[in-house]
Amino acid sequence: MTTQAILPIDRQAIVELSQSRQEPEWMTNIRAEALELAGSLDLPVLEKTRIDRWPLRSYGTHKVESVLTSLDQLPEFTKALLQDEGEQKNLIVQKNSSIVFQSSSEELAKQGVIFTSLEAALISHPELVKAYFMTVVGKEENRLTALHTALWSGGVFLYVPKNVHVELPLQALFLTDDAEACFSPHVLIVAESHSSVTYVDNYASHGDLNHLVQNGIVEVVLKPGAVVNYASVHNLDESVVDLSYRRASVEQDATMNWVIGEMNYGNVMSDTTSLLKGNGSTSDAKIICVGTNEQKLNVTTRAVHFGRSSSSDMITRAVLRDASTAIINGITKIEKGATGANGQQTEKVLMLSPKARGDANPILLIDEDDVKAGHAASVGQVNPDQIHYLMSRGITKAEAQRLVIYGFLAPVVSVIPMKKIQEQLQRFVERKLGQ
Template sequence: MTMNRAENRVSGQLHYEAEPDWLTRLRKKGLNALSSLQLPKLEKTNLRRWPLRQQGICRKPELMMSLDELPQSLRKWVYSDDMLVQRNSGPLIKHLTERLQKQGVILTDLETAARQYPELVEPYFMQAVHAEENLLTAQHAAHWSGGAFIYVPAGVHVETPLQTLFYVDESDTLFMPHVLVVAEERSSVTLVEHTMSSLDKCAAVNQAVMEVFVGEGAAVNVVSLHQLERDSIDLTYRRAIVEQDGRVNWLIGEMNWGKSMSDTASILKGEGAGSDIKSILVGSGSQTMNITARTVHIGKNSPSDMVIRAVMREQSTAILNGITKIEKGASGANGQQTEKVLMLHPHARGDANPILLIDEDDVKAGHAASVGQVNPEQLYYMMSRGISRVEAEQLIVYGFLAPVVAEVPLEGVAAQMQALVEQKLGQIRETDQASLSE
């Protein structure tokens, strides 16, 4: 197999060490498309106004041999013995228990997987998210680094969760992890994907892609938790292609402090394929978020559900787009969606845009959306039972988010998600309280 070398600095050139020819050709395809593509056009959000920096320097750390070498600030986010940690542009730790290795399960960084398992990676890589969709996907195809490859053979059920943790702690750093999950027929796996920045003043742009391929009768659960700091921008595409009788369950926590754009989509390709998308986000300060969840029904008798809950504080803004598309021929499909926004300040803004696109007659589809403030009658009732106003407001907010948080399959992950929600909400400020009492 022929290998190619490239530079370490991203400046319109490829920058990676030895890799297969097919992967270099794909990078060049993305690089060549850059001059002809535009930034994606988002509903009520202009990405041209965002301070999208150049990709930066490819910084790869020295590989650690043990989880014990991780600093305590990161260890507290580790939920599993089967995990991969990426720092900045490359892997820091890779660990998979011997039991799973014997079953044929693979968990490694994507660059290594492309060299060692090309027959498993090449048929799927950049096939759910395509390089030429827009400027962001082309940049990602050309410059992605590190990432993770998860492979589960046919009939194998991974009982314990796998985890990937991506973090950036240096500015002017290339941060473009790509996660590729391949679950063969009748297999099952749960992946906890965690993306964060570990320094308050670390300005970075995360251009991430996750591709999930669910084989016939397989089940994949994805918990995706993002918590980048205020000076960082998060641009994330998540996409699953689901075959006959397969199922993908997304549980997403958008806990970033800066500008965020995410697009999560399930393509229900096979008959009986199913999808469940649950997402929560908490806005604070002056941050802007544009969050899209999409389900495309292609196969017959394909069920889907979508629930998005947003809590908006201060001057934050969120655009929530829920899109259910039922293609011609997808008879028996059933697509449901709900978007709800709770605003805690008069200057906060939340727009819920439920969209149904139906090209088939014999289907079921429905949507619901609401935008509003804390119900004063609920506050009065709780305060009449001796609960303080601040505690009552917090309980109402946590109850508002509970339908999503309660679905977290792992107790440790649920506790961390709850902690992040509390951190973002903090003590409701007097301005918030005043607005709620009006």
């Protein structure tokens, strides 16, 4: 299969675009090599999901957007995502293919923190980007990772020096409203030894985007003793296919905390993985997703243990209504030599409609004896006895169902350490469930 058959763009166009953006020669070469790879690689094989049947050709082309002079120029549908004035001091906004707003406080600069767009970091810090770009996720893994490597634009680069603790959360907004514009951000976070940072991003869309493909990758590198809190809420409409790989490389005694809200209306492939490479490394992942209409979701959370005494905890909750379907995968892999590792996972699916279909797949792959591992999974409908009990106390049926749903989601939402993310997720859940 030729590259042209996969994507309506050729090698020369990729090279010319890279050169026009004054990217280093090594990045131009990586893009070109990745596009060639895309012509020979297959799509990823997903558990019980035929992604090859999804509309995956609408990648768009790179289009330059006008820079915003004020956040008041943001589209109305995104302004509610920026309520904390402190966050607006450390903010990156990408609209379609372009970065349209960047703000980084003097305090960050004094600490040596780099918080800028990835495309800007290529110019100002090329060697730093080169050392880490596409090292956690490989361009050769499948067709999607290869296409992303060739086509990414905008993105975020966050570098936290050794022993630096960033108090305020850093935020990014990724917005799309043009079906002809490429929308494939790349987020690269590097936390040096014993540093800590909280990063939050939101994905939002507006208008009929004709099955536009969001093909994004997140790479997080945690050096020994580092702590990274990463929260991401995706709220793209039904005309966007959302494909996201998020992966962290976690070294000795480092901690990676994920909070992911899949609040999209279109088809979703979400893969969130922690590679626990160091002894004493830790990962915690909390995932919420809500399916509506005929939406198809394939959500995978994974922890791979290499280090001794490493630990992982994964909790996923999915609520499905209408004729939506969800495949929820939890994968704990403990490699040979990872003695003392502890991997726990829970996946639960609640179906609100007889036409909804959910599947929870807990998977334990253990290659070492001296470890602890456990899983729990359930798929079911709302318990009518619970509804009846609440209604017998004078609560309406609609309110009773709402209480049951939030009780189901509470083990994830209530323990999210960022209050604003809790509130955001609750708003999006209410909107998706029509409450």
